[in-house]
Amino acid sequence: MKELQELADHLINGYADRVAAVTQDLLNKGATPQTILNDGLIAGMTVVGERMRTGEMYLPEVLQSASAMHVSLKILKPHLAKDGVESRGKIMMGTVKGDMHDIGKNLVGIMLEGAGFEVIDLGLNVQPQKFVEAIQTHQPAIIGLSAMLTTTMLNMKTAIEAIAHAGLRSKVKILIGGAPVSQKFADDIGADAYARDAVKAVDKVKELIAA
Amino acid sequence: MTETQVRTHYTTLAIGKAEGLMFGRTPKPVSCGYGLELGSGMVYPEINFTLPMMMIDESTWPSVVAQYDEMGEMISRTAKRLHLKGVMIEFELLPPMTERPEWGAEITRVLDRQLKTMYENHGITGALRVTPTDIRDATRPPPLRSGIEWETLMASFDECAKAGAHVLSIESVGGKEVNDEAMMYGDVEGVIFALGVLAPRDMEHLWTNIVSTCKSYGVVPGGDSACGFANTAMQLASQGMLPEVLAAMIRGASAVRSLVAYECGAFGPSKDCAYEGPILKAITGAPIAMEGKSASCAHFSPVGNVAAAMCDLWSNESVQNIRLLSGPAPEAFLELLTYDCRLFNAALSSGSERTYQRMLVDSDVHHSPQALVLSPESTIRIASAIVREQSPYRQTVAAGLEALRVIRDAVRDKTLPLAAKEHHWLDKTESALTALPAEEEGMMDSMIERYGHLFAPSSYGL
Numbered sequence: 241m242k243e244l245q246e247l248a249d250h251l252i253n254g255y256a257d258r259v260a261a262v263t264q265d266l267l268n269k270g271a272t273p274q275t276i277l278n279d280g281l282i283a284g285m286t287v288v289g290e291r292m293r294t295g296e297m298y299l300p301e302v303l304q305s306a307s308a309m310h311v312s313l314k315i316l317k318p319h320l321a322k323d324g325v326e327s328r329g330k331i332m333m334g335t336v337k338g339d340m341h342d343i344g345k346n347l348v349g350i351m352l353e354g355a356g357f358e359v360i361d362l363g364l365n366v367q368p369q370k371f372v373e374a375i376q377t378h379q380p381a382i383i384g385l386s387a388m389l390t391t392t393m394l395n396m397k398t399a400i401e402a403i404a405h406a407g408l409r410s411k412v413k414i415l416i417g418g419a420p421v422s423q424k425f426a427d428d429i430g431a432d433a434y435a436r437d438a439v440k441a442v443d444k445v446k447e448l449i450a451a
Numbered sequence: 452m453t454e455t456q457v458r459t460h461y462t463t464l465a466i467g468k469a470e471g472l473m474f475g476r477t478p479k480p481v482s483c484g485y486g487l488e489l490g491s492g493m494v495y496p497e498i499n500f501t502l503p504m505m506m507i508d509e510s511t512w513p514s515v516v517a518q519y520d521e522m523g524e525m526i527s528r529t530a531k532r533l534h535l536k537g538v539m540i541e542f543e544l545l546p547p548m549t550e551r552p553e554w555g556a557e558i559t560r561v562l563d564r565q566l567k568t569m570y571e572n573h574g575i576t577g578a579l580r581v582t583p584t585d586i587r588d589a590t591r592p593p594p595l596r597s598g599i600e601w602e603t604l605m606a607s608f609d610e611c612a613k614a615g616a617h618v619l620s621i622e623s624v625g626g627k628e629v630n631d632e633a634m635m636y637g638d639v640e641g642v643i644f645a646l647g648v649l650a651p652r653d654m655e656h657l658w659t660n661i662v663s664t665c666k667s668y669g670v671v672p673g674g675d676s677a678c679g680f681a682n683t684a685m686q687l688a689s690q691g692m693l694p695e696v697l698a699a700m701i702r703g704a705s706a707v708r709s710l711v712a713y714e715c716g717a718f719g720p721s722k723d724c725a726y727e728g729p730i731l732k733a734i735t736g737a738p739i740a741m742e743g744k745s746a747s748c749a750h751f752s753p754v755g756n757v758a759a760a761m762c763d764l765w766s767n768e769s770v771q772n773i774r775l776l777s778g779p780a781p782e783a784f785l786e787l788l789t790y791d792c793r794l795f796n797a798a799l800s801s802g803s804e805r806t807y808q809r810m811l812v813d814s815d816v817h818h819s820p821q822a823l824v825l826s827p828e829s830t831i832r833i834a835s836a837i838v839r840e841q842s843p844y845r846q847t848v849a850a851g852l853e854a855l856r857v858i859r860d861a862v863r864d865k866t867l868p869l870a871a872k873e874h875h876w877l878d879k880t881e882s883a884l885t886a887l888p889a890e891e892e893g894m895m896d897s898m899i900e901r902y903g904h905l906f907a908p909s910s911y912g913l
Contacts, residue, residue, distance in 0.1 A: 292692075295691045296872075298637070298691075298692060298693055298694055298872070298876070299635055299637075299687065299692040299693055300635065300636050300637025300638075300693070301637070303635060303636050303637075304636070304637075307636075338507075338546055338547060339546070340546065340584075340586070340588055340589055342631075343631050343635075343683060346631065346632075346635070347635065347692075350635070363590075363591060364589065364591075365589050389545065389546075390501065390502060390503060390504045390505075390771055391501075391502055391504075391505060391506065391507050391545050391547075392546075393504060394504065394505070394506050395506075420504070437690065438692075
């Protein structure tokens with residue numbers, strides 16, 4: 241369908257108004273919301289992710305595309321709900337106790353939303369018990385833990401222990417990120433994955449969801 | 452605390468020509484601590500260190516104190532071994548040390564004692580810069596002027612001053628909650644609102660109080676850093692996420708909010724991570740701390756050499772107390788900084804400083820717009836643009852525009868290669884800046900509509 245390619249192109253260029261118009265047009269012509277989501281929006285965002293990875297697009301341009309996707313999703317949401325189509329997965333994230341750095345975490349959240357995931361952001365300086373309670377409330381598929389300091393990274397371990405202690409460890413996958421952490425540290429503290437930047441975080445989430 | 456300091460408005464430059472901007476020399480030297488003279492003809496190392504991976508709580512606190520005692524002792528030992536004439540130690544508090552002011556004060560006493568012993572036993576001059584963490588952004592929107600975080604932060608300054616700090620500094624965060632969002636979206640109007648409207652208001656309130664504390668205890672009010680703004684932009688640019696020209700514009704524009712500390716009574720040395728330091732030096736004449744290639748233990752940058760061109764203190768930013776092949780990392784980095792400083796000082800004493808400075812500048816400025824805006828010539832242009840304007844908002848716009856003009860001139864002269872996508876952002880950023888309203892009132896409504904969910908107007912006296 242020509243319009244689906246058009247939708248993807250407008251999305252890549254970050255033209256929110258045009259994305260909204262084409263989305264409505266496609267619905268009017270009888271395209272299913274699932275097709276619009278998969279073959280238009282997610283196809284477009286896949287190109288955006290790739291261009292960011294290769295350095296062809298800067299973050300503000302990527303986020304413009306993500307904003308355009310949000311506009312389209314707002315139009316599609318009632319139709320998707322009617323057809324029983326769910327989001328690609330629910331991801332919860334927070335900066336661990338004692339740490340007030342959140343720009344990296346926010347970036348990952350925006351990128352994940354742009355890739356079609358539902359994101360619940362618990363904010364910064366999140367106590368281990370708050371992660372536990374939020375898992376019970378929201379039942380996410382994945383939790384992302386962020387830390388920037390060598391003196392707070394161990395609170396990732398504390399959070400994972402609290403989640404395990406509450407009997408919830410088998411219900412969620414745990415992804416960690418932040419300047420001082422590494423794959424080895426993820427292995428040491430019992431996390432499921434580590435991502436060194438926002439683009440990799442989206443890749444890891446996709447892998448964890450698919451596993 | 453009282454807020455009686457009259458705010459200075461700089462209308463001229465303390466150093467009016469690029470040739471007057473030199474490392475180790477400044478019109479307004481500062482004397483601090485145990486005989487350390489800054490800006491009087493020598494560059495000294497500023498060593499900063501932090502803990503290795505460990506928790507900070509009641510049970511680990513004795514080990515934390517022991518770590519700092521060990522690091523202080525090794526600095527003293529290394530300074531003696533390398534025949535250092537003077538050294539600045541920076542103690543940057545970690546969040547729990549600010550949240551419990553008595554903890555920050557205890558480490559301050561430990562390090563002050565080490566410096567005192569070093570001075571008395573070996574004649575090595577020294578001073579201790581103490582930098583509490585700005586803990587006011589633990590919640591969103593951050594309550595900046597009241598509440599437990601504000602009270603605790605002020606108590607931390609007070610306790611550390613009482614415990615023996617010689618210089619007080621901070622990397623404050625007022626306006627960052629808006630700048631983060633605006634910067635990620637490439638919203639130049641939002642960035643200017645954060646840097647030119649919100650941040651200066653917070654700086655004035657915060658620094659009036661810090662200066663008051665400093666006066667009470669005879670401590671030097673050092674300065675602030677736009678780390679949370681311009682260094683975040685620098686890091687995102689180095690990861691290929693933000694255009695370099697946008698990061699360079701933000702660097703120039705961010706000097707205005709950092710200048711407010713001086714307008715409120717700070718007199719240096721500026722914070723090491725304030726790469727906008729040369730602009731502050733040109734305007735105020737105060738000595739500056741800078742960091743570059745020898746801070747790659749903490750973060751990467753495209754300004755490793757040029758950042759050294761006008762410094763009075765040369766810093767490593769921060770290094771963990773871990774063991775390297777040579778020995779403990781703080782000791783290794785003090786050695787590195789010491790050799791850097793020997794070069795500065797040999798150049799100064801032999802009359803070769805101009806040649807050495809030119810090498811530091813020329814080796815970087817053709818590689819990155821962010822390096823270009825830190826050259827002495829660019830510094831004077833941006834600083835001049837700032838003092839020509841009256842309000843922080845207009846100064847911020849003027850500084851940002853001048854930074855872009857510096858880049859455009861270098862591109863035109865073919866001294867700075869710029870990728871096509873950077874050209875696009877140069878045009879786009881310049882257009883956005885020139886389209887801004889003449890006064891801040893013209894953007895207030897739209898900014899509150901766009902970013903009002905992120906900040907509390909009362910935190911800025913709005």
